[in-house]
Amino acid sequence: MKLYLNATSPYARAVRITAIEKQLDQPLELVWVDPWQSPEALLAVNPAAKIPVLVTDTGAPITETLNILFYLDQQAPGGLQLLSQLQPHPPSLTLLGFGQALMDAAFQTVIARKHDGNRADQHELAQRRIQAIHRLLAAIDLHLSEHPHQTQPDISICDVVIGVALAYLDFRLSEIPWRSDFPALADWMTQIEARKSFEATRFE
Numbered sequence: 001m002k003l004y005l006n007a008t009s010p011y012a013r014a015v016r017i018t019a020i021e022k023q024l025d026q027p028l029e030l031v032w033v034d035p036w037q038s039p040e041a042l043l044a045v046n047p048a049a050k051i052p053v054l055v056t057d058t059g060a061p062i063t064e065t066l067n068i069l070f071y072l073d074q075q076a077p078g079g080l081q082l083l084s085q086l087q088p089h090p091p092s093l094t095l096l097g098f099g100q101a102l103m104d105a106a107f108q109t110v111i112a113r114k115h116d117g118n119r120a121d122q123h124e125l126a127q128r129r130i131q132a133i134h135r136l137l138a139a140i141d142l143h144l145s146e147h148p149h150q151t152q153p154d155i156s157i158c159d160v161v162i163g164v165a166l167a168y169l170d171f172r173l174s175e176i177p178w179r180s181d182f183p184a185l186a187d188w189m190t191q192i193e194a195r196k197s198f199e200a201t202r203f204e
């Protein structure tokens with residue numbers, strides 16, 4: 001299987017971490033692309049010109065991160081359990097949604113700044129995203145305290161998405177003091193970040 005990606009995408013990192021945690025027989029073949037240049041190779045597998053894209057061994061492109069994670073979940077019985085852990089535990093779906101929203105709001109904030117510079121933050125939509133980031137952090141912190149769950153030996157899809165979203169805040173929006181605002185969440189993150197899958201896929 002091939003994965004189209006770049007090194008700074010939180011979405012692609014979530015896919016790489018999941019592939020490692022699933023202990024696939026064959027490692028993913030990584031195809032590094034810059035989606036913002038709309039290269040032909042990427043357009044051939046995703047008309048939306050976005051990464052990540054997973055191309056299966058039969059040549060089918062799968063786009064959108066959660067679709068890819070669910071596909072990977074079905075490919076290997078070992079390691080991380082996605083669907084089987086989620087279905088009996090609706091709170092996990094709540095957490096997964098919050099984690100994805102955090103990733104989206106953080107990424108869109110960064111991209112708006114990249115295109116429009118610092119004035120991007122003054123836009124009403126940007127303000128809504130930044131407020132959403134703060135509310136989501138509080139909601140995730142509260143949710144984890146109300147629904148504590150093991151992150152060893154296995155982690156769930158929620159842990160992957162939230163861990164990557166928080167790592168992306170550290171990487172691109174380090175002015176957000178989430179570690180001091182939410183010490184319990186910071187402790188949780190310390191455990192997740194120590195996993196080999198997170199260490200092997202650090203943002204660069």
Ligand SMILES: N[C@@H](CCC(=O)N[C@@H](CS)C(=O)NCC(=O)O)C(=O)O
Pocket residue numbers: 008009010011012035036048049050051052063064065066107
């Ligand atoms: N909803 C998509 C978001 C993917 C996404 O926005 N990828 C970014 C890189 S992190 C991208 O390729 N952007 C290029 C563009 O928007 O043209 C997913 O969940 O996979």
